[in-house]
Amino acid sequence: MDKRLKINGQIRDFGDQLPPTLSELLKLLHIDQATVVAEVDGRIIPRTAFGQTELKDDAVIELVRFVGGG
Amino acid sequence: MDKLVIAGQEFESRLFIGTGKYASNAIMAQSIEASGTQMVTVALRRVDIDNPNDNLLAAIDRKKYLLLPNTSGARDAAEAVRLARLARAATGIAWVKLEVTPDPYYLLPDGEETLKATAELVKEGFIVLPYINADPILAKKLQDIGTATVMPLAAPIGSNKGIKTRDAIEIIIEQATVPVVVDAGLGAPSHAAEAMEMGADAVLVNTAIAAAADPIAMASAFKLAVAAGRLAYQSGLAAQSHRASASSPLTGFLRSE
Numbered sequence: 001m002d003k004r005l006k007i008n009g010q011i012r013d014f015g016d017q018l019p020p021t022l023s024e025l026l027k028l029l030h031i032d033q034a035t036v037v038a039e040v041d042g043r044i045i046p047r048t049a050f051g052q053t054e055l056k057d058d059a060v061i062e063l064v065r066f067v068g069g070g
Numbered sequence: 071m072d073k074l075v076i077a078g079q080e081f082e083s084r085l086f087i088g089t090g091k092y093a094s095n096a097i098m099a100q101s102i103e104a105s106g107t108q109m110v111t112v113a114l115r116r117v118d119i120d121n122p123n124d125n126l127l128a129a130i131d132r133k134k135y136l137l138l139p140n141t142s143g144a145r146d147a148a149e150a151v152r153l154a155r156l157a158r159a160a161t162g163i164a165w166v167k168l169e170v171t172p173d174p175y176y177l178l179p180d181g182e183e184t185l186k187a188t189a190e191l192v193k194e195g196f197i198v199l200p201y202i203n204a205d206p207i208l209a210k211k212l213q214d215i216g217t218a219t220v221m222p223l224a225a226p227i228g229s230n231k232g233i234k235t236r237d238a239i240e241i242i243i244e245q246a247t248v249p250v251v252v253d254a255g256l257g258a259p260s261h262a263a264e265a266m267e268m269g270a271d272a273v274l275v276n277t278a279i280a281a282a283a284d285p286i287a288m289a290s291a292f293k294l295a296v297a298a299g300r301l302a303y304q305s306g307l308a309a310q311s312h313r314a315s316a317s318s319p320l321t322g323f324l325r326s327e
Contacts, residue, residue, distance in 0.1 A: 008117065031117060031119075031123070032122070037157075037159050039156065046159060047159075047160075062116065063117040064114050064115060064116055064156055065115070065117050065126075065160075066112045066114060066127050066137075066139070066157075067113050067115045067124075067126050068089035068090040068113065069089060069090040069111055069112055069142050069276075070088030070113075070274070070276030
């Protein structure tokens, strides 16, 4: 069965195997870990914990970063 | 030196700058420099998964400029609190510009939701700078529950209309026990000078600079205007009158009798 994650509102398929941790997911997506903030299933994950945060099937992930604003 | 103090942090510049709407990060960085500001606002948005590495923070020298994350995009207190927590998780900064704007057409702040979010954020140890309509009663309520400033709008965000809420801002300035920052709608340096002459403690400007034909020069113009307005306020503006009051002597006129 296909493993999926919902990332920033979009469901993505990962085939047989999810990236095991949040850190691995960010590497796969080429997202700079130093500049991103993450929420997994509604919980904010501190940057220091990216490598220890395991991802489960159907997890809801939000990846946000700072942009220009007033 | 006439220093501004917000939540124990001293500022020599009374001009705060937003980082949105610039044509490029380079122009933004140079405009920030030209403005002489010491604090800039930033927003939080989802990473674009297809274009993940546009990095605003790299263009802002964090050693020179304090970052003030905003909760722009929040439509209610819950969304604002969520954004504030995310911002703090990213930077460790507890300062937040609280912005709750449910209506995208006028982007006016929802006072009720702002009050609700403030209560929660103050409890969680945030330093809250709330963006509000120029409502003196609301301003007093917010300062009483522990905000670091109140930030009444001059006109809708990005409208560049100038101070359309003058009388109400005057009342807020008169009654506030926290610094008053006029934020939103200031479109020209003269508007910023006007706010400072009224006794505002600082102003926050974004669109007027970012959307100017020459943003870097406009940032300098705002820097001068804020300094001029503040000095004028401290110098005691001369009284207004309805009738004329001659500037030259009223005797010794050379006239054929």
